[in-house]
Amino acid sequence: MTKIRIAVQKSGRLNQESLSLLKSCGVSIENGKDQLKAAARNFPLEVFYLRNGDIPQYLRDGVVDIAILGENTLIEKGANLSIIERLGFSKCRVSLAIPKGTAYNGLTYFEGKKIATSYPNTVKDYLAEKGIKADLHIINGSVEIAPNIGLADAICDIVSSGSTLFKNNLKEVEVMLTSEAVLTVSPKISDEAQTILNKLQFRIQSVLKGQRSKYVLLNAPNDKLEKIISLLPGMKSPTVLPLAQEGWSSVHSVMNKDSFWDVIDELKQAGAEGILVCPIEKMVF
Template sequence: YPNTVNHFLKLNKVSADLHVINGSVEIAPNIGLADAICDIVSSGSTLFKNGLKEIETLLKSEAVLAVSPKISNESKTLLDTLQFRIQAVLKGQNSKYVLLNAPNAKLNTIISLLPGMKSPTVLPLAKEGWSSVHSVINGNEFWEVIDALKAAGAQGILVCPIEKMVV
């Protein structure tokens, strides 16, 4: 990372002393350790919280998993396990667990709006004529599905994040 910063500074003819700091580098300007910082950020919210603003992007990057075509069977098994776990986390991040109350008279309509993993879970409530419906909604369709559920008579809709999703 310091090499990337030094290369950027040299390319842009900027003379600066580079000091490597580990941890919360965003506080360095506020406590007099630096006039500016170069940091790896995803959202920039920590910069904003410390009164800083982004003025230049040095590099856009992403993590990737690459494999050699000459991988051994033992390593391939380990790689498959790692890939499965990564996919479970990513799938969970883009999904929401939804619980709602539905009048039994409108249950079929409400269930038809919920894709679920196989199908929604429906449990009777203590209040006669009502059921609790549990399902998973894709994050990309979330608001459209929620609006349709409300219009169909769903009430008390609770939405929970999903940490991991094994399918």
């Protein structure tokens, strides 16, 4: 029986969130400690636990069919690999940072400077586009210490909260790109594996749509119903049911969580009452 092979990061936050996504898609992984490969019990899928930086090569070689990895890694090492789904977690940015007490007046600061980084291709392409020439010092591992020991004048690294930079007396001065977890596919994927991928991607999309949405129930006076309905984005159109109290209806709809509070304020002003908001586990179209 054909199985689709998916690579995920061996450890860390991206590993946990990738497995959580698969679990939300109804995929149950037989996951033993220190395993490098595990099979799903209820879906034709095998998980390969790999170093993040190695995953693009495994995709190019067709060792795995698909992978969940950071977009920053794909930009650095995965040229010509296609993103088929943005997953919305493990968000970060790839930034340039310099010692906290150093004056900074723009990108010209980096002209002729030494930059320590694990992302040499990303830095080189970014600075070349800006017309800046710098000396790159490639470090595989923690680069934050490099300026403190005189190895570099600046660093380029991924930044989430910025706490690591702060602890190492550095400040972020340029955001080169933003990144999140993405689903990408091997150019050598077979037709059989592609069929399985289509099913898995459908499940992933249903989970992501649910995460991005809220289910809203409210009571509306019938004389204000038209205005209230016009404020609800919904899926196709809201559901409207009569209430036991004459002249009132119950309205059910779905809205994007990012615009949620703005819409709620407008609904209240339009006369909506008893607004109830519920999380959505999945949305299937």
